[in-house]
Amino acid sequence: MKQFQYVHPSTQQSVLDAINKPGTKIIAGGTNLVDLMKRGVTAPDKLVDINRLPLKGITATKTGLHIGALALNSVVSEDNLVVEKQPLLSMALKSGASPQLRNMATVGGNMMQRTRCTYFYDITMPCNKREPGSGCGALEGFNRMHAIFGASPQCIAVHPSDMCVGLAALDAVVVIAGRKGERRIPFTGFHRLAEDHPETDNHLAKDELIIGVEIPDNNFAKHSYYLKVRDRQSYAFALVSVAAALDIDNGTIRQARLAMGGVAHKPWRLFDAEKALIGKPVSEESFKQAAQIAMQGAKAYQYNAFKLKLAPASITEALKHASGLV
Amino acid sequence: MTSKNSCIEPENEGNLTDATRRDFLKQSTLLTAIALTPAPLVKAAENGWDEKIADVYEKVPVNIEVNGVKHQLSVEPRATLLDLLREQLDLTGTKKGCDYGQCGACTVHVDGHRVNSCLTLGVMVNGKKITTIEGLAKGDQLHPMQESFLKHDGFQCGYCTPGQIMSAVACIREGHANSATEIREYMSGNICRCGAYPNIISAIQEVKEGGQEV
Numbered sequence: 001m002k003q004f005q006y007v008h009p010s011t012q013q014s015v016l017d018a019i020n021k022p023g024t025k026i027i028a029g030g031t032n033l034v035d036l037m038k039r040g041v042t043a044p045d046k047l048v049d050i051n052r053l054p055l056k057g058i059t060a061t062k063t064g065l066h067i068g069a070l071a072l073n074s075v076v077s078e079d080n081l082v083v084e085k086q087p088l089l090s091m092a093l094k095s096g097a098s099p100q101l102r103n104m105a106t107v108g109g110n111m112m113q114r115t116r117c118t119y120f121y122d123i124t125m126p127c128n129k130r131e132p133g134s135g136c137g138a139l140e141g142f143n144r145m146h147a148i149f150g151a152s153p154q155c156i157a158v159h160p161s162d163m164c165v166g167l168a169a170l171d172a173v174v175v176i177a178g179r180k181g182e183r184r185i186p187f188t189g190f191h192r193l194a195e196d197h198p199e200t201d202n203h204l205a206k207d208e209l210i211i212g213v214e215i216p217d218n219n220f221a222k223h224s225y226y227l228k229v230r231d232r233q234s235y236a237f238a239l240v241s242v243a244a245a246l247d248i249d250n251g252t253i254r255q256a257r258l259a260m261g262g263v264a265h266k267p268w269r270l271f272d273a274e275k276a277l278i279g280k281p282v283s284e285e286s287f288k289q290a291a292q293i294a295m296q297g298a299k300a301y302q303y304n305a306f307k308l309k310l311a312p313a314s315i316t317e318a319l320k321h322a323s324g325l326v
Numbered sequence: 327m328t329s330k331n332s333c334i335e336p337e338n339e340g341n342l343t344d345a346t347r348r349d350f351l352k353q354s355t356l357l358t359a360i361a362l363t364p365a366p367l368v369k370a371a372e373n374g375w376d377e378k379i380a381d382v383y384e385k386v387p388v389n390i391e392v393n394g395v396k397h398q399l400s401v402e403p404r405a406t407l408l409d410l411l412r413e414q415l416d417l418t419g420t421k422k423g424c425d426y427g428q429c430g431a432c433t434v435h436v437d438g439h440r441v442n443s444c445l446t447l448g449v450m451v452n453g454k455k456i457t458t459i460e461g462l463a464k465g466d467q468l469h470p471m472q473e474s475f476l477k478h479d480g481f482q483c484g485y486c487t488p489g490q491i492m493s494a495v496a497c498i499r500e501g502h503a504n505s506a507t508e509i510r511e512y513m514s515g516n517i518c519r520c521g522a523y524p525n526i527i528s529a530i531q532e533v534k535e536g537g538q539e540v
Contacts, residue, residue: 006386006403006449027447034406034445035426047403049450074439098515099502100493101427103439104446234514 001037008049012209016179018048020207026050028070029104031097032113040123041114041130055108055211058082064216066175069108069209073163074099076107086215088224088245092166095228098235108210110163111174111190114201115265116237117146117157128154129198136198144303145239148311149264155198156301159191159266160237166226168267169243169259172215178208187213191266198265220245220257225322228261229314238262240311242318246277253277253286258294258319263311270294273315282323284316291315388452392417393461401448408432408443411458419459419488423517430516433489433496434458440496442515459488462495470538471495471529478529482520490516494530495540503534 009015019026023045027033036042055068058079065085067076076082077093097105119125119137126135138146138156146156164187172187191202204210223246230236241261247254256277258270273294280286291312300308320326385400392415401410408425411417411434423431425444432444435457462469471491474480481487493516497503502512509527518526533540 001404003384004403006447008449027450030447030450031427031442031445034447037404038426047447051450098430099496099500099512100430100433100440100442100515101445104441234511 002040002043004037004044005046006049007046008052010052012053012177012211015048015050015053015209016177016207018046019209020179021046024048026112026209028106028109029072030109031101031105032109036114036121039121041121050209060085061214064214066212066214067107068212070106072103073097073105073107073110074102077102085217085221086166086170086224087221088170088226088243089163089166089215091224091226092162092241092243095226095241096162107163107213110161111202111210111213112204113161115157116160118142120157129157129194132197132199139301142303143301145237145262146301146304147264148298148300148304148307149260149268150193151265151299152194152196152198154196155194155265157194157198158262158264159201160261161267162226162228162238162241162261164191164267165241165243165259165261167213167215168269169245169257170215170218170220171257172213174210175212175214176204176208177211178205182211184214188267188269194265201265218245218257219247219255223248223322223324225318227314227318227321229310240307240314242314244315244318244322246282246319246322248282248323251282253280253282253323256290258290258315260294260311260315263298263307270315272296277319282325284320284325287316287319287323288312290319386449386452388448390451390454390456392456393458399448403447403449405448406444407434407436407446407448407451407456410448411443411456417458417460421485421488423486423489428517429486429489430493431486431489433492433516435492435496438499440493457492459492462491469495470533470536470540471498474529474533475526478525478532479522480526480529481518481522486516486518486520490518490526494526494533497530498534498540503530506531 007018009018025044025047027047027049055070057068058071058081059066060081065081073093077090083090117138119127120129125137128136136155147158167187173184174187174190176183225244228238228241230238238261243259245257256274258274260268273290276290276293294315295312298308385402388399388401390397408422411420420434420443421431423429427442427445432442433440434443436451437454471494475491493513497512503509506527509530
């Protein structure tokens with residue numbers, strides 16, 4: 001690993017001052033960043049450790065839950081407020097990584113983690129995300145794990161997070177601090193598609209800091225489910241994952257939230273399928289129709305065509321679990 | 327060719343004397359060293375700054391307590407907790423498996439919580455209490471989990487065992503050892519390539535059901 005400078009400021013202002021310089025990166029849990037630094041995928045001159053900032057809290061507000069950016073994945077997943085009000089987030093978090101990693105990884109860091117595309121990780125291979133203009137190794141390569149929605153000819157990598165899929169489904173809002181003050185953006189607008197700039201994963205500016213996420217109160221707690229399909233039963237990234245949340249009144253769906261992981265460069269919210277579910281009875285038929293709508297525009301590559309069947313089957317299955325059909 | 331040992335000598339450097347070749351090697355080694363030196367150090371050297379300024383970039387004081395013993399260390403920011411334990415403190419019980427957070431062989435407890443020490447920077451555990459496999463036994467008396475791993479044959483080659491045991495102790499302390507299924511899920515961060523999983527689960531279940539303090 002390349003040598004670097006290390007600072008650990010105690011105030012938000014000093015963090016914001018420190019990160020506004022080229023070659024600087026924030027470190028929180030380090031579970032992804034240290035990994036990337038060891039492999040030479042990234043080589044910052046300076047690390048700004050933000051763990052002294054008071055951003056670990058999980059609090060109920062008048063309109064929902066506020067979760068600090070430094071709250072640990074393990075803590076959030078077992079927090080009473082989260083389990084009671086937003087069980088979908090708890091389920092998504094528990095399906096990610098391992099207990100050791102969840103003890104280190106933070107909410108903000110989880111959002112900032114990079115793709116696990118093997119061509120991004122292997123510095124001897126071309127990758128437009130790692131080295132813009134070098135090409136995409138996955139496009140014609142072993143692309144079994146890759147995107148089926150919204151991919152660009154320059155990058156077909158997927159976002160690896162489970163937590164983010166849950167937060168995208170739950171209409172979360174990202175709270176960001178910058179030198180000009182705070183701003184809030186919808187979670188679904190935080191990450192971006194690769195398009196012509198696969199090197200940029202999200203809309204956080206270089207001189208900004210994630211300070212928390214807010215999840216508005218909802219009526220989904222009774223009917224939520226996170227389904228993760230992977231190569232082994234635990235401790236693996238998703239081939240496909242589905243976050244499903246339903247508000248059911250007397251057997252009829254009032255509201256629905258659906259998002260998928262492992263299928264796009266960002267957590268993939270299924271707005272059209274959600275609309276199609278409103279007013280429908282809780283039945284396998286309704287769910288299959290929604291899944292069909294969700295798959296419109298999907299496109300497979302050489303080795304990931306199985307996702308075109310796996311994804312709709314997973315959506316149906318997740319909805320069956322969420323609604324209590326199984 | 328001036329040298330008889332010319333098998334690795336480039337053809338177009340035929341008129342180099344031994345002396346000039348040595349100089350060339352020295353210079354090129356120095357240039358390589360500079361190229362590999364972090365930017366702040368090069369800048370410090372270029373500006374003729376006192377080397378002590380450059381040192382600030384290199385090592386950071388870290389005070390930690392490992393298995394009840396306090397240590398005052400000077401640590402490079404890039405050194406992981408795993409390397410610090412093994413190389414600086416000679417605590418080689420904690421194993422380096424994959425070194426990328428994928429196998430769990432490096433699992434230790436930081437302030438009572440299990441983490442992958444290979445992905446933890448040493449500078450980031452300043453002021454914290456670390457427990458490694460060496461810190462579980464009380465003198466000659468093994469920890470109940472160590473006893474149970476022996477009894478149930480919870481290993482073959484033994485390389486993953488320190489990480490498995492640290493994780494197993496944490497698994498019970500966290501309250502995640504209430505069934506074989508739950509243990510499997512909460513031990514999934516520790517890979518055993520010998521495949522001792524059924525015995526590891528039996529070992530953990532016995533400690534859990536025995537109600538001993540872990």
